[in-house]
Amino acid sequence: MPESERRQVIVAAAFQLIAERGLEGFRVRAVADMAGCNHATLLHYFSSKEALLEAVVDFLLRSLRQEGAQHGETTPLAALRQEYEDLRLRVQSQPEFFVVLNELELRALRDQAVSHMLNSMYDAWRGYLSYLLRQGMRDGTVRKELPLPEVVESLIVSFRGLVLHALSERDTGRFRMAVEAEWAKLAGWITNQS
Amino acid sequence: MPESERRQVIVAAAFQLIAERGLEGFRVRAVADMAGCNHATLLHYFSSKEALLEAVVDFLLRSLRQEGAQHGETTPLAALRQEYEDLRLRVQSQPEFFVVLNELELRALRDQAVSHMLNSMYDAWRGYLSYLLRQGMRDGTVRKELPLPEVVESLIVSFRGLVLHALSERDTGRFRMAVEAEWAKLAGWITNQS
Amino acid sequence: MPESERRQVIVAAAFQLIAERGLEGFRVRAVADMAGCNHATLLHYFSSKEALLEAVVDFLLRSLRQEGAQHGETTPLAALRQEYEDLRLRVQSQPEFFVVLNELELRALRDQAVSHMLNSMYDAWRGYLSYLLRQGMRDGTVRKELPLPEVVESLIVSFRGLVLHALSERDTGRFRMAVEAEWAKLAGWITNQS
Amino acid sequence: MPESERRQVIVAAAFQLIAERGLEGFRVRAVADMAGCNHATLLHYFSSKEALLEAVVDFLLRSLRQEGAQHGETTPLAALRQEYEDLRLRVQSQPEFFVVLNELELRALRDQAVSHMLNSMYDAWRGYLSYLLRQGMRDGTVRKELPLPEVVESLIVSFRGLVLHALSERDTGRFRMAVEAEWAKLAGWITNQS
DNA sequence: TATGAATGAGCCTTCATTCAT
DNA sequence: CATGAATGAAGGCTCATTCAT
Numbered sequence: 001m002p003e004s005e006r007r008q009v010i011v012a013a014a015f016q017l018i019a020e021r022g023l024e025g026f027r028v029r030a031v032a033d034m035a036g037c038n039h040a041t042l043l044h045y046f047s048s049k050e051a052l053l054e055a056v057v058d059f060l061l062r063s064l065r066q067e068g069a070q071h072g073e074t075t076p077l078a079a080l081r082q083e084y085e086d087l088r089l090r091v092q093s094q095p096e097f098f099v100v101l102n103e104l105e106l107r108a109l110r111d112q113a114v115s116h117m118l119n120s121m122y123d124a125w126r127g128y129l130s131y132l133l134r135q136g137m138r139d140g141t142v143r144k145e146l147p148l149p150e151v152v153e154s155l156i157v158s159f160r161g162l163v164l165h166a167l168s169e170r171d172t173g174r175f176r177m178a179v180e181a182e183w184a185k186l187a188g189w190i191t192n193q194s
Numbered sequence: 195m196p197e198s199e200r201r202q203v204i205v206a207a208a209f210q211l212i213a214e215r216g217l218e219g220f221r222v223r224a225v226a227d228m229a230g231c232n233h234a235t236l237l238h239y240f241s242s243k244e245a246l247l248e249a250v251v252d253f254l255l256r257s258l259r260q261e262g263a264q265h266g267e268t269t270p271l272a273a274l275r276q277e278y279e280d281l282r283l284r285v286q287s288q289p290e291f292f293v294v295l296n297e298l299e300l301r302a303l304r305d306q307a308v309s310h311m312l313n314s315m316y317d318a319w320r321g322y323l324s325y326l327l328r329q330g331m332r333d334g335t336v337r338k339e340l341p342l343p344e345v346v347e348s349l350i351v352s353f354r355g356l357v358l359h360a361l362s363e364r365d366t367g368r369f370r371m372a373v374e375a376e377w378a379k380l381a382g383w384i385t386n387q388s
Numbered sequence: 389m390p391e392s393e394r395r396q397v398i399v400a401a402a403f404q405l406i407a408e409r410g411l412e413g414f415r416v417r418a419v420a421d422m423a424g425c426n427h428a429t430l431l432h433y434f435s436s437k438e439a440l441l442e443a444v445v446d447f448l449l450r451s452l453r454q455e456g457a458q459h460g461e462t463t464p465l466a467a468l469r470q471e472y473e474d475l476r477l478r479v480q481s482q483p484e485f486f487v488v489l490n491e492l493e494l495r496a497l498r499d500q501a502v503s504h505m506l507n508s509m510y511d512a513w514r515g516y517l518s519y520l521l522r523q524g525m526r527d528g529t530v531r532k533e534l535p536l537p538e539v540v541e542s543l544i545v546s547f548r549g550l551v552l553h554a555l556s557e558r559d560t561g562r563f564r565m566a567v568e569a570e571w572a573k574l575a576g577w578i579t580n581q582s
Numbered sequence: 583m584p585e586s587e588r589r590q591v592i593v594a595a596a597f598q599l600i601a602e603r604g605l606e607g608f609r610v611r612a613v614a615d616m617a618g619c620n621h622a623t624l625l626h627y628f629s630s631k632e633a634l635l636e637a638v639v640d641f642l643l644r645s646l647r648q649e650g651a652q653h654g655e656t657t658p659l660a661a662l663r664q665e666y667e668d669l670r671l672r673v674q675s676q677p678e679f680f681v682v683l684n685e686l687e688l689r690a691l692r693d694q695a696v697s698h699m700l701n702s703m704y705d706a707w708r709g710y711l712s713y714l715l716r717q718g719m720r721d722g723t724v725r726k727e728l729p730l731p732e733v734v735e736s737l738i739v740s741f742r743g744l745v746l747h748a749l750s751e752r753d754t755g756r757f758r759m760a761v762e763a764e765w766a767k768l769a770g771w772i773t774n775q776s
Numbered sequence: 777t778a779t780g781a782a783t784g785a786g787c788c789t790t791c792a793t794t795c796a797t
Numbered sequence: 798c799a800t801g802a803a804t805g806a807a808g809g810c811t812c813a814t815t816c817a818t
Contacts, residue, residue, distance in 0.1 A: 001781085003780085003781085006781085021304070022300070022303065022304055023218075024217070024218065025304075027807085027808070027809090028808075028809060028810085029807090029808075029809090037781095037782075037783090038782065038783050038784075039783095039809090039810090040782075040783055040784075040810085040811085040812090041781070041782050041783070043809085043810070043811085044780090044781070044782070044783095045781095048809080048810080049808095049809065049810090099303065102300055102303075103300065105358065105362075106216070106296060106297065106300050108362065109216065109293070109296075109361055109362065110215075110216055110218075115362070118362075119362075147375075149368075149371060150371050150372075150374060150375035150378070151375060153359075153368050153371050153372040153375055154372060154375035154376055154379055156355075156359065156372070157352065157355035157356055157358075157359045157372045157375075157376060158351065158352070158355055159355070160354075160355040160358045160359055161350075161351035161352055161353070161354040161355025161356070161358070162351055162355070164299060164351075164354045164355070164358060165347075165350065165351045165354055167303055168299075168302065168303070168309070168312075168313070174343075174347050177343060177344050177347050178344070178347040178348060178350070178351045180344060181341075181344035181345060181347055181348035181351075182348055182351060182352075184344070184383065185348055185379050185380060185382075185383040186379060188379075188382055188383045189378065189379040189382045189383065197798095221790090221791070221792090222791075222792060222793085223791075223792090231799085231800095232799065232800050232801080233792090233793095233800090234793090234794090234795090234799070234800050234801075234802095235798080235799055235800065237792085237793070237794090238798070238799070238800095242792080242793080243791095243792065243793090389802085391801085391802085394802085409692070410688070410691065410692055411606075412605070412606065413692075415786085415787070415788090416787075416788060416789085417786090417787080417788090425802095425803075425804090426803065426804050426805080427788090427789095427804090428789090428790085428791090428803070428804055428805075429802070429803050429804070431788085431789070431790090432801090432802070432803070432804095433802095436788080436789080437787095437788065437789090487691065490688055490691075491688065493746065493750075494604070494684060494685065494688050496750065497604065497681070497684075497749055497750065498603075498604055498606075503750070506750075507750075535763075537756075537759060538759050538760075538762060538763035538766070539763060541747075541756050541759050541760040541763055542760055542763035542764055542767055544743075544747065544760070545740065545743035545744055545746075545747045545760045545763075545764060546739065546740070546743055547743070548742075548743040548746045548747055549738075549739035549740055549741070549742040549743025549744070549746070550739055550743070552687060552739075552742045552743070552746060553735075553738065553739045553742055555691055556687075556690065556691070556697070556700075556701070562731075562735050565731060565732050565735045566732070566735040566736055566738070566739045568732060569729075569732035569733060569735055569736035569739075570736055570739060570740075572732070572771065573736055573767050573768060573770075573771040574767060576767075576770055576771045577766065577767040577770045577771065585777095609811090609812070609813090610812075610813060610814085611812075611813090619778085619779095620778065620779050620780075621779090621813090621814095622778070622779050622780075622781095622814090622815090622816090623777080623778050623779065625813085625814070625815090626777070626778070626779095630813080630814080631812095631813065631814090
């Protein structure tokens with residue numbers, strides 16, 4: 001099996017395992033088993049457990065990024081709305097991503113490497129959201145007098161809250177309700193209402 | 195040392211340790227050391243690590259509950275506002291509570307016992323929030339046409355997001371910004387605006 | 389089994405194992421097996437493999453020291469002669485001591501902790517040898533014009549050489565020959581010959 | 583690269599590594615890295631780690647032998663003196679040789695192959711020393727009544743002791759002192775003094 | 777010839793838990 | 798009540814060696 005494929009298989013296995021058992025269930029031997037190789041083979045590709053974890057973080061962030069970029073040209077407000085919609089759809093189809101994201105979120109509190117990676121993701125996201133909001137202000141759909149940083153921060157909080165909520169309420173219907181409510185709340189705040 | 199006091203000391207030590215080192219640093223021996231007793235003694239009072247963790251959860255929820263009940267009679271909207279204010283103050287003065295809460299939040303995904311305890315806390319909170327909102331509708335400060343369950347869920351999401359945000363952004367000033375923004379966003383949504 | 393006894397048993401087992409298999413065969417599990425306990429039990433008494441090794445060094449040096457002090461009052465020259473005799477006897481009866489000493493000698497080149505312990509032994513020995521030689525000079529049996537430090541160093545070298553020689557030539561009779569020769573050589577050098 | 587050259591490069595690398603990190607740091611992969619080839623390639627040339635070690639021993643003994651043969655015709659006593667001088671000079675200029683020799687000395691206690699090789703070196707050396715001493719007796723510079731085997735053994739011990747001493751005392755000046763003392767002691771013993 | 781991939785055996789250490797005193 | 802002793806299971810990691818290409 002070629003190197004790059006093997007690495008992908010291992011990262012996927014690690015990702016899957018963390019989603020299933022959490023970071024506390026993230027064992028090198030277990031990942032190797034899932035990837036169908038010896039644990040020593042795994043450490044042949046990733047020099048340490050930590051290195052593997054960083055590859056998992058990278059894989060996760062890369063995936064999240066790709067998703068966001070798929071939608072074509074729309075209005076800023078529609079793009080924002082689409083973010084919530086994407087979140088909702090993804091929680092249904094790929095809940096693993098959010099389980100893992102949450103695990104990492106917590107790990108980041110004590111792991112600088114993970115912290116940096118997540119922070120840079122959030123910063124990139126802040127930039128994107130700022131851009132959207134400014135565009136909205138320009139085309140008149142977003143209220144011009146809004147304090148931009150506050151709105152951006154509020155969006156981040158909203159997403160973080162939804163992601164956390166998704167995990168415990170995924171199947172209760174409350175999550176879907178929450179997504180709609182968060183959007184309604186936001187829309188009322190930021191849009192120009194005639 | 196009487197049994198009940200000893201138990202309290204141990205739970206407090208466990209709480210402190212989890213706040214400092216996270217659940218991954220939650221070791222029976224370390225807790226015993228902090229509590230000033232032998233690890234075997236600790237397991238005399240709590241039959242297992244798991245049992246101790248549940249006592250910690252209980253302690254945390256009890257603490258959170260007490261806080262909420264301290265404020266006297268006000269208007270429903272003021273009480274709601276106070277919730278955000280409490281959160282903000284507490285994150286500054288007692289960040290441990292939120293670190294531990296987040297740790298447990300994640301543990302709950304895989305630990306039914308913890309999950310049940312947290313869920314019952316959230317359900318109690320939902321009840322309280324519903325009550326406040328209904329009061330607000332009655333006295334005319336809250337818009338009557340709001341879908342109550344959605345609003346409640348949104349409040350929960352907002353708080354969860356803020357708690358998570360608090361940990362990574364506690365010192366950057368972004369957290370404070372986020373609290374204000376969340377409240378502004380909510381207030382604009384639910385209040386009757388002339 | 390009381391703590392101090394258990395510790396002794398473990399140190400003895402470690403010592404024995406190093407004597408039999410060298411430092412490369414010095415495995416925590418093997419020591420535990422020889423000591424008749426679980427390897428985790430061993431690490432209950434000695435916090436790490438390294439800590440155990442230091443206990444072994446301590447045990448060895450303590451043993452070597454005791455041996456030297458057993459002989460009563462004699463003339464300085466006789467005491468010096470006795471050192472060689474002790475060495476010879478001990479190599480026959482307890483060759484392990486010299487195997488282990490040699491192993492540590494080499495380990496010391498890369499292990500500061502061991503190096504310090506051995507150095508302090510040699511320094512103590514230098515002191516003792518200097519004392520003997522000075523006494524000999526005083527009572528006229530040792531030549532007064534000898535350069536004391538050189539003689540002492542030469543004695544150390546002689547012993548180190550003999551210890552090393554003992555291991556490979558223990559059974560060939562060459563070792564015994566070498567001891568006698570070393571003494572003869574030394575005696576001719578340092579004593580006053582009429 | 584031709585086979586014989588490749589082998590030399592690998593042996594040199596192994597020698598260097600053992601000198602730097604000792605036998606405990608003697609890793610096949612590390613040697614391969616130093617030799618600039620893949621570890622699997624290394625095991626193509628030397629069927630096992632053990633085989634490589636033997637090649638290192640061979641290389642060491644060959645080097646030591648060459649050194650001894652370089653000096654031209656002199657008197658037997660001068661040749662003997664030269665041995666000590668050579669030792670002193672070499673410890674300064676090429677301490678690696680003595681580090682490795684000591685490592686092997688100890689390994690020989692448990693490794694028959696190494697033991698045989700070292701023993702045959704010592705036997706050759708014994709032969710050479712006996713030859714020198716007999717020549718000295720013949721030309722009258724060495725006392726005729728000396729017990730030849732004892733003197734030879736004593737010489738070996740002296741050298742072994744010095745080599746061991748060199749490693750720990752190379753920089754303290756004690757080593758130089760010891761060489762001189764050993765020679766003085768020997769000379770006094772074996773030479774005819776008018 | 778040369779090498780990347782793969783592996784099994786093994787090592788030190790950690791930790792929750794049990795138990796006799 | 799309290800505790801020191803003891804342990805089994807497991808975890809991350811290392812390393813010599815094998816093998817297909």
